[in-house]
Amino acid sequence: QKEVEQDPGPLSVPEGAIVSLNCTYSNSAFQYFMWYRQYSRKGPELLMYTYSSGNKEDGRFTAQVDKSSKYISLFIRDSQPSDSATYLCAMSASEAAGNKLTFGGGTRVLVKP
Amino acid sequence: GAVVSQHPSRVICKSGTSVKIECRSLDFQATTMFWYRQFPKQSLMLMATSNEGSKATYEQGVEKDKFLINHASLTLSTLTVTSAHPEDSSFYICSAGSLAAYRGGELFFGEGSRLTVL
Numbered sequence: 107q108k109e110v111e112q113d114p115g116p117l118s119v120p121e122g123a124i125v126s127l128n129c130t131y132s133n134s135a136f137q138y139f140m141w142y143r144q145y146s147r148k149g150p151e152l153l154m155y156t157y158s159s160g161n162k163e164d165g166r167f168t169a170q171v172d173k174s175s176k177y178i179s180l181f182i183r184d185s186q187p188s189d190s191a192t193y194l195c196a197m198s199a200s201e202a203a204g205n206k207l208t209f210g211g212g213t214r215v216l217v218k219p
Numbered sequence: 220g221a222v223v224s225q226h227p228s229r230v231i232c233k234s235g236t237s238v239k240i241e242c243r244s245l246d247f248q249a250t251t252m253f254w255y256r257q258f259p260k261q262s263l264m265l266m267a268t269s270n271e272g273s274k275a276t277y278e279q280g281v282e283k284d285k286f287l288i289n290h291a292s293l294t295l296s297t298l299t300v301t302s303a304h305p306e307d308s309s310f311y312i313c314s315a316g317s318l319a320a321y322r323g324g325e326l327f328f329g330e331g332s333r334l335t336v337l
Contacts, residue, residue: 142328147310148330149223149225149312149328149330149331150328151328152326152328194263206253206265206268207253207326209262211261211262212261212262214260
């Protein structure tokens with residue numbers, strides 16, 4: 107079993123719909139949770155960063171972390187065709203700069219105009 | 220966010236040659252840099268962790284003699300694919316962390332380098 111599970115998709119939604127993404131994980135030591143967006147043939151771009159459980163909102167993006175269930179989510183409101191990309195969740199157990207991230211497999215999202 | 224530059228973005232080489240990829244942190248000092256490999260429609264696979272001034276730590280299954288990593292300064296790390304073969308063709312991405320700008324686990328990624336070995 108992978109440490110972080112993420113549905114690969116593709117997830118196809120009409121423009122304006124809410125995109126709902128999630129990851130589950132098994133390592134209870136994870137405390138820092140991130141969502142990255144990756145366009146084709148580009149490096150990942152950090153979208154959201156959350157520490158421990160709770161919700162965080164930034165514009166059209168909302169990240170939720172439920173540590174008791176080992177489940178994190180990302181919601182994209184009023185989705186646009188430009189949101190079409192692969193979304194990767196990532197997690198870390200430590201604040202240390204040298205601590206590596208553990209990534210989910212990525213979910214491919216397609217927003218149709 | 221912080222900027223990480225990766226060069227070249229694309230490289231095509233003949234089998235048996237060596238290729239060097241550079242990763243630079245442009246506006247911060249990166250104490251730690253990571254190198255990943257990504258196959259089409261797959262997630263990032265961590266290859267190695269490099270700390271400035273010390274030897275890189277390679278993940279299991281990654282050949283350290285084939286993928287040479289040098290992190291000689293706080294702003295530059297290089298990955299050299301030695302004696303490249305077609306199976307080394309992939310998308311290579313670096314990321315960097317900064318003690319000053321760091322939030323636990325937060326990393327900034329380069330744009331990636333697509334290597335094609337003929």
